[in-house]
Amino acid sequence: MDTRDELRILEEAIEKIIAKAKELGLDFYDMYFEICPADIIYTFGAYGMPTRFSHWTFGKAYHKMKTFYDYNLSKIYELVINSNPCYAFLLEGNSLIQNKLVAAHVLGHSDFFKKNLHFKRTAKNMVESMASAAQRFREYEQNYGRDKVEVFLDAVISIQEHVDPYSWMGAQEPKEGQQAGKKSSWTKENDLTNGVEQKETPYDDLWRLDNLQKSPSVEKQKEKDKKFSPKSQKDLLLFIMEQARDLEDWQRDVISVIRQEMLYFWPQMETKIMNEGWATYWHLRIIREMELAEDEAIEFAKMHAGVIQSSRFHLNPYYLGLRIFEDIEKRWNQPTVEEKKKYKRLEGEGKKKIFEVRELENDISFLRNYLTKELVEELDLYLYQKEKDEWKVVEKDWAKVRDEIVAGMTNCGYPYIVVEDGDFNKRGELYLRHCYEGINLDVYYLEKTLPSVHQLWGRTVHLETVLDERKIIFTFNGERIIKRFI
Amino acid sequence: MNGNYVVTREDWSLHRKGEIDRQRHQEKIKEALKKNLPDLVSEETIITSDGQKVIKVPIRTLDEYHFYYDQNKKTHAGQGDGKSKVGDVLAHEPNAGSGQGKGAGEEPGLDYYEAEITVDELAEMVFEDLGLPNLKPKKKAELASEAVEFKDIRKKGISSNIDRKRTVLEAIKRGALSGQTGLTKITPDDLRFKTWELTYKEESNAVVLAMMDTSGSMGVYEKYIARSFFFWMVRFLRTKYQNVQIVFLAHHVTAAEVNEEEFFTKGTSGGTRCSSVYKLALEIIKNRFNPRDYNLYAFHFSDGENLFSDNELCLMLMKELLNQCNLVGYGEIKNPVYGYGDSTLRSTFKKLTDPRFVTVIIKDKNYVYPALKKFFAPAQGQ
Numbered sequence: 001m002d003t004r005d006e007l008r009i010l011e012e013a014i015e016k017i018i019a020k021a022k023e024l025g026l027d028f029y030d031m032y033f034e035i036c037p038a039d040i041i042y043t044f045g046a047y048g049m050p051t052r053f054s055h056w057t058f059g060k061a062y063h064k065m066k067t068f069y070d071y072n073l074s075k076i077y078e079l080v081i082n083s084n085p086c087y088a089f090l091l092e093g094n095s096l097i098q099n100k101l102v103a104a105h106v107l108g109h110s111d112f113f114k115k116n117l118h119f120k121r122t123a124k125n126m127v128e129s130m131a132s133a134a135q136r137f138r139e140y141e142q143n144y145g146r147d148k149v150e151v152f153l154d155a156v157i158s159i160q161e162h163v164d165p166y167s168w169m170g171a172q173e174p175k176e177g178q179q180a181g182k183k184s185s186w187t188k189e190n191d192l193t194n195g196v197e198q199k200e201t202p203y204d205d206l207w208r209l210d211n212l213q214k215s216p217s218v219e220k221q222k223e224k225d226k227k228f229s230p231k232s233q234k235d236l237l238l239f240i241m242e243q244a245r246d247l248e249d250w251q252r253d254v255i256s257v258i259r260q261e262m263l264y265f266w267p268q269m270e271t272k273i274m275n276e277g278w279a280t281y282w283h284l285r286i287i288r289e290m291e292l293a294e295d296e297a298i299e300f301a302k303m304h305a306g307v308i309q310s311s312r313f314h315l316n317p318y319y320l321g322l323r324i325f326e327d328i329e330k331r332w333n334q335p336t337v338e339e340k341k342k343y344k345r346l347e348g349e350g351k352k353k354i355f356e357v358r359e360l361e362n363d364i365s366f367l368r369n370y371l372t373k374e375l376v377e378e379l380d381l382y383l384y385q386k387e388k389d390e391w392k393v394v395e396k397d398w399a400k401v402r403d404e405i406v407a408g409m410t411n412c413g414y415p416y417i418v419v420e421d422g423d424f425n426k427r428g429e430l431y432l433r434h435c436y437e438g439i440n441l442d443v444y445y446l447e448k449t450l451p452s453v454h455q456l457w458g459r460t461v462h463l464e465t466v467l468d469e470r471k472i473i474f475t476f477n478g479e480r481i482i483k484r485f486i
Numbered sequence: 487m488n489g490n491y492v493v494t495r496e497d498w499s500l501h502r503k504g505e506i507d508r509q510r511h512q513e514k515i516k517e518a519l520k521k522n523l524p525d526l527v528s529e530e531t532i533i534t535s536d537g538q539k540v541i542k543v544p545i546r547t548l549d550e551y552h553f554y555y556d557q558n559k560k561t562h563a564g565q566g567d568g569k570s571k572v573g574d575v576l577a578h579e580p581n582a583g584s585g586q587g588k589g590a591g592e593e594p595g596l597d598y599y600e601a602e603i604t605v606d607e608l609a610e611m612v613f614e615d616l617g618l619p620n621l622k623p624k625k626k627a628e629l630a631s632e633a634v635e636f637k638d639i640r641k642k643g644i645s646s647n648i649d650r651k652r653t654v655l656e657a658i659k660r661g662a663l664s665g666q667t668g669l670t671k672i673t674p675d676d677l678r679f680k681t682w683e684l685t686y687k688e689e690s691n692a693v694v695l696a697m698m699d700t701s702g703s704m705g706v707y708e709k710y711i712a713r714s715f716f717f718w719m720v721r722f723l724r725t726k727y728q729n730v731q732i733v734f735l736a737h738h739v740t741a742a743e744v745n746e747e748e749f750f751t752k753g754t755s756g757g758t759r760c761s762s763v764y765k766l767a768l769e770i771i772k773n774r775f776n777p778r779d780y781n782l783y784a785f786h787f788s789d790g791e792n793l794f795s796d797n798e799l800c801l802m803l804m805k806e807l808l809n810q811c812n813l814v815g816y817g818e819i820k821n822p823v824y825g826y827g828d829s830t831l832r833s834t835f836k837k838l839t840d841p842r843f844v845t846v847i848i849k850d851k852n853y854v855y856p857a858l859k860k861f862f863a864p865a866q867g868q
Contacts, residue, residue, distance in 0.1 A: 059507030
């Protein structure tokens with residue numbers, strides 16, 4: 001069979017799958033399916049996006065994934081991009097049934113990207129934004145030298161998680177025409193994520209830049225911000241980008257890009273279980289309703305089993321998400337007598353309910369609301385911890401297991417660090433505070449990361465945290481780390 | 487409502503991004519390895535390896551640093567087979583005693599990077615900075631061996647020896663003459679072939695006289711240092727000479743030629759008289775290795791605790807050794823805990839001003855690499 005026939009057969013299959021998905025109620029973006037060789041899929045996997053900028057850490061990730069693939073240890077079947085239209089990359093050499101599963105799976109993702117509330121603010125043209133950022137970075141490399149750009153990127157990447165995805169909450173919604181000058185600099189545009197909704201033409205960004213330059217109040221505003229830094233700013237990247245004194249324009253641009261990209265990826269990080277569970281639920285559902293030959297059915301079952309395989313060391317988001325969605329559907333289809341009475345739950349509402357859940361929740365609320373005692377016990381979930389040199393199961397009580405899992409998802413599992421002062425000691429020093437919630441920071445990594453912050457800030461930096469129940473400040477002054485309990 | 491779709495398949499063969507960044511990562515690994523050379527040179531797995539093995543080297547500098555929680559102090563979630571209970575052991579931390587390489591091992595924790603390199607690759611890096619001083623032409627030309635060397639380009643030849651670059655250049659040149667740019671069709675006339683010539687290569691020989699103090703004061707640690715040094719010394723000399731022989735000489739009050747195993751493992755007790763081994767070395771040179779035919783390298787490891795009355799004799803014999811050898815080294819291994827100051831033997835050797843005499847002091851494993859660099863400093867004594 002030549003490749004054109006293959007493509008035609010796949011097209012026919014996808015046609016049917018799409019029709020079925022629509023019939024079942026999925027609402028997704030226009031789809032681009034692209035068939036790629038393995039090393040391309042792995043490149044995309046490592047970068048998170050086909051067009052992203054170059055950095056050795058991506059090369060490292062790529063190398064690792066590719067090696068696992070080469071040794072047949074793991075395989076990515078697909079990659080899907082949150083964009084409109086939605087890009088889905090299929091692995092060359094997938095069998096037809098594999099591609100059917102994958103196509104159904106990515107329709108689930110596409111529906112999730114389009115309908116889940118937390119994705120509402122993500123830029124849908126990120127493929128293009130990232131490409132143009134990558135192009136600018138290449139120019140910076142040419143102008144300022146590869147090593148210089150790389151060292152700077154290293155530093156920014158090391159604190160890239162410290163953004164504030166919820167800065168828009170509580171802040172005034174930007175209104176068209178007046179965003180530039182009046183808003184506090186925390187939500188100031190050149191912030192693609194916030195801007196995207198009001199976008200009418202692809203050039204709106206540019207007009208806005210015009211406004212920025214024209215508006216005389218911007219500079220004043222900046223001055224003001226320097227003096228009256230708002231308390232507890234979580235968006236470390238934004239703070240540094242705007243307030244660090246010695247950064248050059250290209251450096252501020254690099255920070256801005258990495259921040260935007262982090263904000264773009266954030267909703268995917270905080271809905272991993274739901275998103276994968278939802279996609280798994282739908283590939284199962286759609287393929288079950290299609291006619292399969294016997295050998296196809298067996299291959300499908302095998303592949304699906306691979307997807308939902310559990311691990312003793314971590315939660316499989318595909319499996320956990322799938323089971324929770326199935327459980328919700330069941331419980332809302334056939335509520336118990338008590339549920340009927342107490343919550344006035346009607347029968348047969350399962351489907352409506354799972355669509356509602358996929359729209360409103362993220363992983364934290366998803367698990368907190370729907371990971372039940374029965375599920376925890378049936379799935380045999382537990383907590384384990386290191387005791388001396390052994391990793392041991394330490395907790396089986398369902399509520400504690402659930403609560404700890406949920407707690408671990410706070411801030412996508414990263415320590416919550418805020419800027420307390422950008423002019424500490426009246427010497428322009430940066431004072432960061434880790435909001436301690438019972439878990440120590442890794443001191444080795446802390447001491448290696450703090451110099452990156454110093455590199456960006458250009459002056460002495462401090463980080464306050466808690467070690468062994470005592471408050472401690474780590475200070476890096478450009479030469480060495482100083483520790484001091486307070 | 488949308489939901490239209492396209493299925494395409496494009497040519498991705500020019501998409502090299504992942505590969506390019508992967509190479510950059512590999513470069514960084516190499517840089518990191520270079521920085522760690524002093525550590526790696528005395529790595530036990532290398533010294534005791536058969537020489538071909540791939541070794542794994544932890545590279546901390548390629549960690550990606552972020553603010554993380556202490557993985558060892560927080561709980562993680564997992565899924566059992568339905569029968570799990572509190573107290574079940576999921577995994578053991580490997581090499582709990584080694585103290586290095588945190589978070590290694592099973593799934594939990596952060597991964598740290600392990601690069602795989604072969605001993606040869608490592609050797610290449612080590613040897614990059616080493617040179618061979620004081621080479622003297624040796625008479626043993628009668629042992630010359632035949633060698634094949636590609637040094638000529640001709641228009642006729644066998645097709646497996648086509649010189650592609652020159653062939654393409656010829657085609658481009660011919661095209662350019664007739665006004666065409668770029669590569670045109672390659673004609674038989676453009677073909678260029680590499681051709682060999684027979685040359686005679688002189689056989690070069692080197693002999694290492696490895697001398698070691700095996701008196702009671704030389705412990706396992708001291709011998710290990712000496713062993714690392716000789717390991718690299720011999721490997722390095724093998725890249726320069728076709729034949730490298732090593733003669734192992736052990737001594738305490740008296741000296742004897744021993745085999746390699748005895749040299750590194752056997753310990754005797756008693757005092758030390760270094761002159762005994764120098765005498766033996768000179769005898770062996772006289773009987774077996776004429777300095778006119780061989781490049782001689784002598785190296786002596788000791789902790790310097792020599793009989794005081796013996797020192798003057800040592801100095802005299804050492805001068806004699808210098809006359810015979812390309813390079814003579816004396817390495818004093820200091821115990822890291824209580825060894826300090828110069829030994830009387832070393833003080834005596836300070837009177838030697840010949841640049842071909844090199845002394846090194848080794849205080850711990852990390853000094854082996856600098857010692858090698860000092861001994862094989864490229865331009866020394868010339």
